[in-house]
Amino acid sequence: VALLVCSVYSVDLNEFLAQRERLLAEESSRILGGSVILNADEQLVNNVLMAAKTLEFDQSFSTLDFIPADHYFLAKPAMLQSEVFQFIQQMPKGAVLHIHDIAVTPLEFIINDASYRPNLYVCTPPQDPVFFQYASSAPANLLDCQWTLVADKREQEGPEQFDSWLRSKLSLFTLTPQETYPNINSVWTAFENTLIAGSGIITYAPVFTDYFYQGLQSFYDDNVQYIEIRTTLPQVYNLDGTLMDEVQVTQLYKDTFDRFKNDNPDFSGAKIIFAPLRRADSATMTKYVELASQLKAQFPDVVAGFDLVGQEDLGPPLKDFLSQLLAGAVDPDLHYFFHAGETNWHGTDMDENLIDAILLNTTRIGHGYAIAKHPSVMDLARSNGVPVEVCPISNQVLSLVADLRNHPAAMLFTNGFPLVISSDDPASWEAVALSSDFYMAFMGLAGKKADLRTLKQLAINSIMFSAMSTDEKNAAMAEWQKRWNSFILNKYNEYKTKHNQI
Amino acid sequence: VALLVCSVYSVDLNEFLAQRERLLAEESSRILGGSVILNADEQLVNNVLMAAKTLEFDQSFSTLDFIPADHYFLAKPAMLQSEVFQFIQQMPKGAVLHIHDIAVTPLEFIINDASYRPNLYVCTPPQDPVFFQYASSAPANLLDCQWTLVADKREQEGPEQFDSWLRSKLSLFTLTPQETYPNINSVWTAFENTLIAGSGIITYAPVFTDYFYQGLQSFYDDNVQYIEIRTTLPQVYNLDGTLMDEVQVTQLYKDTFDRFKNDNPDFSGAKIIFAPLRRADSATMTKYVELASQLKAQFPDVVAGFDLVGQEDLGPPLKDFLSQLLAGAVDPDLHYFFHAGETNWHGTDMDENLIDAILLNTTRIGHGYAIAKHPSVMDLARSNGVPVEVCPISNQVLSLVADLRNHPAAMLFTNGFPLVISSDDPASWEAVALSSDFYMAFMGLAGKKADLRTLKQLAINSIMFSAMSTDEKNAAMAEWQKRWNSFILNKYNEYKTKHNQI
Numbered sequence A, B: 001v002a003l004l005v006c007s008v009y010s011v012d013l014n015e016f017l018a019q020r021e022r023l024l025a026e027e028s029s030r031i032l033g034g035s036v037i038l039n040a041d042e043q044l045v046n047n048v049l050m051a052a053k054t055l056e057f058d059q060s061f062s063t064l065d066f067i068p069a070d071h072y073f074l075a076k077p078a079m080l081q082s083e084v085f086q087f088i089q090q091m092p093k094g095a096v097l098h099i100h101d102i103a104v105t106p107l108e109f110i111i112n113d114a115s116y117r118p119n120l121y122v123c124t125p126p127q128d129p130v131f132f133q134y135a136s137s138a139p140a141n142l143l144d145c146q147w148t149l150v151a152d153k154r155e156q157e158g159p160e161q162f163d164s165w166l167r168s169k170l171s172l173f174t175l176t177p178q179e180t181y182p183n184i185n186s187v188w189t190a191f192e193n194t195l196i197a198g199s200g201i202i203t204y205a206p207v208f209t210d211y212f213y214q215g216l217q218s219f220y221d222d223n224v225q226y227i228e229i230r231t232t233l234p235q236v237y238n239l240d241g242t243l244m245d246e247v248q249v250t251q252l253y254k255d256t257f258d259r260f261k262n263d264n265p266d267f268s269g270a271k272i273i274f275a276p277l278r279r280a281d282s283a284t285m286t287k288y289v290e291l292a293s294q295l296k297a298q299f300p301d302v303v304a305g306f307d308l309v310g311q312e313d314l315g316p317p318l319k320d321f322l323s324q325l326l327a328g329a330v331d332p333d334l335h336y337f338f339h340a341g342e343t344n345w346h347g348t349d350m351d352e353n354l355i356d357a358i359l360l361n362t363t364r365i366g367h368g369y370a371i372a373k374h375p376s377v378m379d380l381a382r383s384n385g386v387p388v389e390v391c392p393i394s395n396q397v398l399s400l401v402a403d404l405r406n407h408p409a410a411m412l413f414t415n416g417f418p419l420v421i422s423s424d425d426p427a428s429w430e431a432v433a434l435s436s437d438f439y440m441a442f443m444g445l446a447g448k449k450a451d452l453r454t455l456k457q458l459a460i461n462s463i464m465f466s467a468m469s470t471d472e473k474n475a476a477m478a479e480w481q482k483r484w485n486s487f488i489l490n491k492y493n494e495y496k497t498k499h500n501q502i
């Protein structure tokens, strides 16, 4: 009888274990991709993937060398060796929706191709940034530096040394990131200096189109089929110094996208988001928004919408431009894609950009790093289907978070929040197109148990949350599904071959 | 007409600003303390507090020296100068519910008092930890060190140098935390070495009771009125080497608590949570749980319940002891207070301690650092009223997070999740009782706009979520309300005096 009485209070171990399984299953179903059903082939491929992922986690757990916990600059060589990374590289990842014009293309194009073209001058002031310009003769000297032909400087210094110096001016890469960039402002200053240096080369008309062609190529090679590029629509120049305006530059984008798609019919396309600098006065902002509407009308298939760029912490915040942005919202065709909440601050004008972005009916939220601290914004974003564009490596390199396991998007993943993974400025930190960020998200944010369902959902999300039209989305999804099936089949056969040999 | 058509699509600026206010107000009401209504005096005090907080935020924003973003060891001097910190020190904070026996009392007691008592021997092996023991004559030598009288060593080296050496063996403090503790295991090893060093002094019977008396005093002086101490119930020894068992040690706690309460009638009391090391075999765990039940029956007012301690990452996880812990759950009086999810790992046995803790009906969750990644555990904890014991400085010093703005509890704050703030092992990192952690939570986790309502709710939570009986809670709340009213009145008068003088 005593035992019987006890058992009234006790919970049976088997019953407990069943409860435990139910709770784990519930969490597994809530994760991003939790409702994806894998077919038999996918399940086998998933097993292969998860074996590699589990092994990598377990090794990291004992060595404490966990790639997403280290700074990307130090962890990259190990990442390149990772089986999980290689799997992700091969996987059709859909679209990349958050990248910026000046950092879309690997530096190799600028260093090995563009900078070897004739007529390129460089001007090196005592302090960064350095300036580049193509010209038929040396441009007028700037205050504190003289223009030299790159060809001369390269010959003088030796090509190897010069090219490595050039790389250092275009990239944030260093083996001592903490010492080199002690705080968020210093890394942003250095970052903007690399963009300024690059822009002199990139905005030369013949380079411009090749540069973006190569940018598309690098993502295409990384198994990405569609791209949206945020661009300031910089003035593109010709050798004689004449400048192209925003309409002409948009036309250049369109021509380049068309040329690439013509060469690669299975590429789903590219669009631009006009994203000028947020540091502007009211009159300028009015012009920006009007221009965005005008460009959208003139290039409806090329222009996705409007955004503002520049270190968010330094402002001004969106709320300073409400009149202008509300005026722009009158145009039903003009969509917003605001950077918002790319900050560690909390309860400030900076993170409250999230409030304005969501109320301004933004189509997506760039970064949204601070969104986890804004539950009402999260509720609205989820119910309105507004995804966050998560760029893990960018957030780490630009000093928001050291160990990616502390990235707030981990919580978004486990809550099945609408999100896409993107790479922001891959060239600036020498990331591998989209795969580096996918890897960090899969290993560092989504947790050890996130599997092929999560990766598949990320790819699907990237197409569904893109600015493509319904027709374009349907075509892109069909193309993606074809690639996915072939990827699964290849992986399946790879496994079977290996398995039969053993 | 064109204008009219346009205005169909547009949102009026005033309407937008009203929406904006509503959304901000909604978020303000969702924050921890969002439903607290401040009376007129509290509102004035809140204004004073928020002026100081806003100033500190704004200065930090421009200097980038934000105290919760720096390592505590480097930021402490600035924190001590902060007006917000001083306000928090003076504020009646209620209870501290998560601290550990060996690190509850400021090191000054050990260094300036206990270590000067006669008969203390020290043994210093080539590698830490060092060992201390009180004995009537030198204890038997350990393998690689010889026992020396502390008094002799102190005289030989000079008291200043010896005492500073002694401090270095008891504290993790260093001005180069990143270099000294390159990873989580190295800081945990050093941490455990300080605990081992301290325990030889603390577990000497006459010191033991004085040590805990001084521990209570330090929290009492910090305007904390109630304490729950996790203790391994170590064997306490007498000078002749005889040892006390767990019942006798519990009696020592009770005597000390009674003595302190007798000396300070407005102190609400203290309890212990029996929390032995998790690294145990099944048989030992069975004994632990049985002992916990027995002690709870024998000392119902002193023993709050049961927990397990030790670096969670190194295991074993709770699920290894389900039979034992389910057996313990048969005792309706034995409550669990499990450490769970004190880890950066995600999807592993370690963070899944959260699953087992909540299913084992834990009364509170120690740390719960990983809970934001477990939405179903969050749902259960919220609906069952199970709070998380958040210890921000501990999580930073023990290498889970560098910048406290990335601490996941920021999200718990803005979601009004049940939580309390505690200090874990304040002596080990030389924190100021509870105020340091309260300050970090208020500044670093709760956001710039969190105000007196949040602080008040934290104090109320700490009493409501304690292990006190209903009667004890009512008495403690009444005492706290009295202290609170007097605190508000003092602050109010302070302001009025200053204001009238100007």
Ligand SMILES: [Zn+2]
Binding pocket: A098, A100, A339, A366, A424
């Ligand atoms: Zn961006």
Ligand SMILES: [Zn+2]
Binding pocket: B098, B100, B339, B366, B424
């Ligand atoms: Zn603890």
